[in-house]
Amino acid sequence: MRYVVAITGCSGIRYGIRLLQELEGEKELIVSDMGRRVLEHETDISFKELCAMADDAYDDHDLFAPPASGTHVIDAMIVCPCSQSTIAKLASGVSDSLLTRAASVTLKERRRLILVPRETPLSTIMLENELRLARAGATILPASPAFYHEPRNVDMMIDFVVGKILDQLGQEHELFKRWDEECLLH
Numbered sequence: 001m002r003y004v005v006a007i008t009g010c011s012g013i014r015y016g017i018r019l020l021q022e023l024e025g026e027k028e029l030i031v032s033d034m035g036r037r038v039l040e041h042e043t044d045i046s047f048k049e050l051c052a053m054a055d056d057a058y059d060d061h062d063l064f065a066p067p068a069s070g071t072h073v074i075d076a077m078i079v080c081p082c083s084q085s086t087i088a089k090l091a092s093g094v095s096d097s098l099l100t101r102a103a104s105v106t107l108k109e110r111r112r113l114i115l116v117p118r119e120t121p122l123s124t125i126m127l128e129n130e131l132r133l134a135r136a137g138a139t140i141l142p143a144s145p146a147f148y149h150e151p152r153n154v155d156m157m158i159d160f161v162v163g164k165i166l167d168q169l170g171q172e173h174e175l176f177k178r179w180d181e182e183c184l185l186h
C-alpha cells in the first residue's frame with residue numbers, strides 16, 4: 001500500500017507524527033510551510049526527524065514531484081492535521097502547492113482522501129467547506145478523541161484519533177479498546 005501523509009499548520013501535529021509511526025506501507029510525506037512552523041512550536045521533533053519517519057518527503061513547493069500527478073498511483077492520502085485554510089482551498093479546487101494539488105488529484109482520481117481537521121468552533125463557511133468535500137468523496141474525520149475508552153493521558157487520546165484513521169484504511173491496530181463486551185459490562 002502506498003500513502004501520502006500530509007501535515008498542515010494546524011494544532012495537533014502530534015496526530016500526524018503518531019500516524020506516521022503507526023501506518024504500515026510506503027509513506028510519502030508533504031508538510032506545508034506552516035506545518036513546519038507548528039511542528040517546531042508544538043513538539044521537540046525536528047523537521048529532519050519527521051521526514052525520516054517516511055519513505056519519501058517532498059517539498060510542498062515542488063509541483064513537479066510525483067504526488068502532483070494522477071499517474072502516480074496511491075491507495076490513499078491523509079491530511080493530518082488539516083487546517084481550515086487547506087480545507088477551504090480544497091473545497092474550492094485551489095491546488096497551488098504540492099499538498100493541495102496532491103489532495104485535489106486524489107479527489108479527481110476518486111481515490112481515498114481523509115481529512116483530519118482540528119478547529120473549534122466552526123463558522124458556517126467552514127461547515128459548508130467540509131460538507132462540500134464530503135460530498136466530493138472525502139472523509140472528514142475530525143480530531144475528536146472519545147472518552148468512553150477511559151484515556152488516562154494525552155497519548156491515549158491521540159491514539160484514539162489515529163486508530164480511527166487506521167480503521168478507515170482497513171489496517172488492524174490496538175491503539176484503543178473497542179466498544180466490546182468488556183466495555184459494556186464495565
Ligand SMILES: Cc1cc2nc3c(=O)[nH]c(=O)nc-3n(C[C@H](O)[C@H](O)[C@H](O)COP(=O)(O)O)c2cc1C
Pocket residue numbers: 007008009010011012032033034035038041082083084085086118119
Ligand atoms: C500555533 C498555531 C496553531 C494553529 N492551529 C490551527 C488549528 O488548530 N486549526 C486551523 O484550522 N488553523 C490553525 N492555525 C492557522 C493556520 O496555520 C493558518 O490558517 C495557515 O494558513 C495554514 O496553512 P496550511 O494549511 O498551508 O498549513 C494555527 C496557526 C498557528 C500559528
